[in-house]
Amino acid sequence: MDSNKKYWKGLEELNKTPEFVEKNKHEFAEPIPIEEVLESGGLLGKTPRRDFLKALGFGVGAVTLAACEKVPVHKSIPYLIKPEEVTPGVANYYxxxxxxxxxxxxxxxxxxxxxxGNPNDLLSNGGLSAQAQASVLDLYDVSRVKNPMQDGADSDWDHIDAFIKNELTAIKAAGKKIRIVSSTINSPSTLAVIADFVAQYPTAKHINYDAVSYTGIIQANQNSFGKAVVPHYNFDKADVIVSFGADFLGTWISPTEFIGQYVKNRNNKSLQSKKMSRHIQFETGMSNTGSNADVRIPILLSEEGIALVNLYNAISGTTLAGSKKLDNAAAENAITLAGKELLAAKGKALVVAGSNDVAVQTLVNAINSLLGSYGATIDLDNASNQYAGNDAEFVEFVSDMDKGDVGAVFFLGANPAYDYHSGDAIKAALKKVRLRVSFSDYTDETASLCNIIAPNHYYLESWGDSSAIEGYYTVVQPTINPVYNTRQAEQSLLVWSDNAVKDYYTYVRNNWDKNLLAKGGLSGQKGWETLLQTGFVKAAAKPAGSYTFSHELTAVAQTILDHSNELAAANGDKTKVQLQIFQTIALRDGSRANNPWLQELPDPVSKVTWGNFAAMSPRYAKSLELEQGDIITITANNYSIDLPVLIQPGQPAGTIAVAVGYGRTKAGLVGDKVGENAYPFHTFRNGTFQTTAVATIKATGEQSELAQTQTHHSYEGRNSIIRETTFTEYKKNPYAASGHFDDHKTYSLWDEYERPTYNWVMAIDLNACTGCGACVVACSAENNVPVVGKDEVRRRREMHWIRIDRYYSFNEKGSLITKESEINQLSDGDLDNVSVVYQPMLCQHCDHAPCETVCPVLATVHSSEGLNHMAYNRCIGTRYCANNCPYKVRRFNWFNYWNDSRFDNYLNNEHTQLVLNPDVVTRFRGVMEKCSMCIQRIQAGKLKAKIEKRSVKDGDIKVACQQTCPANAIVFGNVNDPNSEVAKALKSERTYYVLEELNVQPGIGYQVKVRNRTELEA
Incomplete structure (x- = not known):
């Protein structure tokens, strides 16, 4: 390993900008102005402790009221008559x-x-996404609709039912169309309810509409193989993966599932067997998947289609009509080499594309057919049910409304007034519909245009089921009675269609008894109870068939090349740019924009929170005389928005990338007016919604500082933070990159102590970590970590106990630049081609912890089990410990985030407080906090073992970040147990310790990052 390898978190660190240098002269974020101190009432703040329940827009009053009327959960402790299933202080799991x-x-x-995550989940084996982890918070959102509404005023269910049934009777008699518009529904019971409703009203039709569409894949499979499905992809069965803009580790189809599959061929177990898959990514904007690739080739949007055609030519040995070489020599060479790699891995190869264009996906089908991927890495017979949207059907529906043919429309999980590319057309057409009903539990952009809002239960209040993959059925059961006066949408449909079964629980139960329990070998009441305990049943999988593509590709290739030429029209014109629309991992399609945990989760690549931006390359920004934060006006499809510029290494010049999911106007207290809406940049072309366009840009002369976290925690120029190697070098010497050969004597100023029973440590595999951020949200949920908001993030005051550091390094013709002198000679164009490494960083629980020696009040001390503890009652906020921590993982409470009225829009309100973990204290102003290794989980695990009169077993205790990680990149346990998973991981030849040379003896070992890139470097 070359210890001179240069890594950098952001361009400001690389270029040593005056602002960066000045900020890093100060150990802490900007001090609090005295007026802020006085305004907040001094150190402890002016807000009474009990008033902290009134703060963010999530609350106790309504929850308690609902509980008083319907459920026992409102009862104070101690109980006079304790509910059988509730034991105070003991958690229940459903x-x-x-x-x-x-x-x-x-x-x-x-x-x-x-x-x-359910550890037995067949899709992710217990892993969860950041969105899933954050979902519990939405239950307590006070922005939710609290009662059914008619014409903007609160109503009651009896009145709503009578009104809608009368309207439907009249509409049915008039022969007008009735439409149920939903986001993809894969619940067997919900689909059955909709089918019953359609039977009652024959002019009714169900339309699946997804804001982020996969119609291109569905239609391409229909055209190619007669199967209108999204395939089930098996990345774990692929030795070579080539992706064209598909962010399958971030947002594409089923990323949590795909992460688990992907790392199986790249983690400790695989590497020790000297096996590793190869991943090549061709893309424009730097995605989470691209940043994890072994080889990432930056290409223009106009080059993507040409590159795909050329890959087909390289694999098939033919030349499609209209083919041409790329001007990008590096990309053209990579295509040739990728073709050879794929052919060599025939039967264990996989090509995917992120485009929603039917022609592009058809060509991908042809390539995968040549590679023998069907029946191996692609399964069309046990298909995915996660996306079923039909773009053309929805466009036809909008036209029908505009013509006055639709008498009633019901919106279920769909918000087209916000996320359709022509929201104005939706608004105008809806005015011509007599009955407009939304099941949204928010008065969102579409619900506010409806004359009836029949608010749906949240999923944690609901009965139901799901089938994400054909043959795999999961159950949904309520964990609390309804917080507000809502009703399940399915039950509303049952009532309005005069169904014989009026109660949806009974309907679900009947459906499982008749159709689904038997698929898992279950039946009757006992089978139902077993289902509620296990959570799912799995039917026997169908044999995955092989499919041969045999269609003419001339017209397909021409369609692809024509669109490439349209995008290329922007080349050479400084006022025009190739525009790419994408999703962020945190907000995805924007339906969860009112969740503060997600808004404050830094994007893995950009590290931006609280808003979207226009990402462009350093070279392109320089040519336009733009700097980071400069606001530009972007215009495409007769629509314009103003966004700040983000300088993004790894993105080709002449392109910009903008995220959807922002710009909500009726999301709620948290999500309103955060960023700008990019959905109108979508185009409807060749029967599908597509995410590329030619745009014009113009500087406004204004600036806006991004809430970006990437350089907030500096290591003061220290090296050896990240260590990486190539797969070839690893096979030659597995120990080289980790530095295990550096045997040197160490000296200690500390007394050593025995830890005879427990010595808690952690191992983090950098080759498995994809930077997805699920661990960050899981930690916040488990440990009551506060949200601070955009302005505080700008001041470097975010409170996350675990952060994901993103490091760049340079590529030069596939090699790594290591010397400072070489970096100084680089042109801006070299920043278009960089590598990325992610590193989770949290308190290292050092055995020789430098924080402990400087605390004047012993607020931070070492335990007999190897952990660094914080006694918050003792802390007086000197911040000496943070100053002395080389890892910069301690967080200072500048405000009483949980009870200061200035944070009302984040987590400080009466309902949100109900999500707090009672086993973890909320910290107050003026104290330091940090990762505790989930000490409450450790204690719970030991207590359970004690009650069961046994010792703690490996795996009994999982910290929150470990439990949620879809890649199993984080392992925690007792290193005193030589057979424990963590002990085995730390014995890996790839293990190293960050800043090991300081001899602070951290308790977290990292495994070296390995990239399988040698063949493409040759």
Whole structure:
């Protein structure tokens, strides 16, 4: 390993900008102005402790009221008559389902406080996404609709039912069309309810509409193989993966599932067997998947289609009509080499594309057919049910409304007034519809245009089921009675269609008894109870068939090349740019924009929070005389928005990338007016919604500082933070990159102590970590970490106990630049081609912890089990410990985030407080906090073992970040147990310790990052 390898977190650090240098002269964020101190009432703040329940827009009054009327969860402790299932101080867990994944919901005293992955989930084996982890918070959102509404005023269910039934009768008699517009529904019971409703009203039709569409894949499979499905991809069965803009580790189709598959061929176990898959990514904007690739090739949007055609030519040995070489020599060479790699891995190869264009996906099908991927890495017979949107059907529906043919429309999980590319067309057409009903539990952009809002239960209040993958069925069960006066949408449809079964629980139960329990070998009441415990059933998988593509590709290739030429029209014109629309991992399609945990989660690549931006390359920004934060006007499709510029290494010049999911106007207290809406930049072309366009840009002369976290925690120029190697070098010498050969004597100023029973440590595999951020949200949910908001993030005051550091390094013709002198000679164009490494960083629980020696009040001390503890009652806020921490992982409470009225829009309100974990104290102003290794989980695990009169077993205790990680990149345990997973991981030849040379003896060992890139470097 070359210890001179240069890594940098952001361009300001690389270029040593005056602002960066000045900020890093100060150990801490900007001090609090005295007027802020006085305004907040001094050190402890002016807000009474009990008033902290009134703060963010999430609350106790309504929850208690609902509980008083309907459920026992409101009862104070001690109970006069204790509910059988509730033991004060002891958590209950309920199996349920989120996004098709089997989950466990942790409740305390009747209130859900944490979502965890079900370890037996067949899709992710217990891993969860950041969105799933954050979902529990939405239950307590005071922005939710609290009662059914008619014409903007509160109503009651009896009145709503009578009104809608009368309207439907009249509309049915008039022969007008009735439409149920929903986001993709894969619940067997919900689909059955809709089918019953359609039977009652024959002019009714169900339309699936997804804001982020996969119609291109569905239609391409229909055209190619007669199967209108999204395939089930098996990345774990692929030795070579080539992706064209598909962010399958971030946002594409089923990323939580795909992460687990992907790392199976790249983690400790695989590397020790000297096996590793190869991943090549061609893309424009730097995605989470691209940043994890072994080789990432930056290409223009106009080059993507040409590159795909050329890959087909390289694999098939033919030349499609209209083919041409790329001007990008590096990309053209990579295509040739990728073709050879794929052919060599025939039967274990996989090509995917992120485009929603039917022609592009058809060509991908042809390539995968040549590679023998069907029946191996691609399964069309056990297909995914996660996306079923039909773009053309929805466009036809809008036209029908505009013509006055639609008499009633019901919106279920769909918000087209916000996320359709022509929201104005939706608004105008809806005015011509007699009955407009939204099931949204928010008065969102579409619901506000409806004359009826029949608010749906939240999923944690609901009965139901899901089938994300054909043959895999998960159950949804309520973990709390309804917080507000809502009703399940399915039950409303049952009532309005005069169904014989009026109660949706009974309907679900009947459906499982008749159709689904038998698929898992279950039946009757006992089978139902077993289902509620396990959370799912799995039918026997169908044999995955092989499919041969045999269609003419001339017209397909021409369609692809024509669109490439349209995008290329922007080349050479400084006022025009190739525009790419994408999703962020945190907000995805924007439906969860009112969740503060997600808004404050830094994007893995950009590290930006609280808003979107226009990402462009350093070279392109320089040519336009733009700097980071400069606001530009972007215009495309007769629509304009103003966004700040983000200088993004790894993005080709002449392109910009903008995220959807922002710019909400009726999301709620948290999400309104955060960023700008990029959905109108979508185009409807060739029967699908597509995410590329030619745009014009113009500087406004204004500036806006991004809330970006990437350089907030500096290591003061220290090296040896990140260590990486190539797979070839690893096979030659597995120990080289980790520095295990550096045997040197160490000296200690500390007394050493025995830890005979427990010595808690952690191992983090950098080759498995994809930077997805799920661990950050899981930690916040488990440990009551506050949200501070955009302005405080700008001041470097974010409170996350675990952060994901993103490091860049340079590529030069596939090699790594290591010397400072070489960096200084680089042109701006070299910044278009960089590598990225992610590193989770949290308190290292050092055995020789430098924080402990400087604390004047012994607020931070070492335990007999190897952990660094914080006694918050003792802390007086000197911040000496943070100053002395080389890892910069301690967080100072500048304000009483949980009870200061200035944070009302984040987590400080009467309902949100109900999500707090009662086993973890909320910290107050003026104290330091940090990762505790989930000490409450450790204690709970030891207590359980004691009650069961046994010793703690490996795996009994999982910290929150470990439990949620879809990649199993984080392992925690007792290193005194030589057979423990963590002990084995730390014995890996790839293990190293960050800043090991300081001899602080950290308790977290990292495994070296390995990239399988040698063949493409040759």
């Amino acid at each position: 199996s349920s389902s989120y996004d098709g994944h089997a989950i466990l919901v942790k409740t305390r005293e009747g209130r859900p406080i944490k979502v965890e």
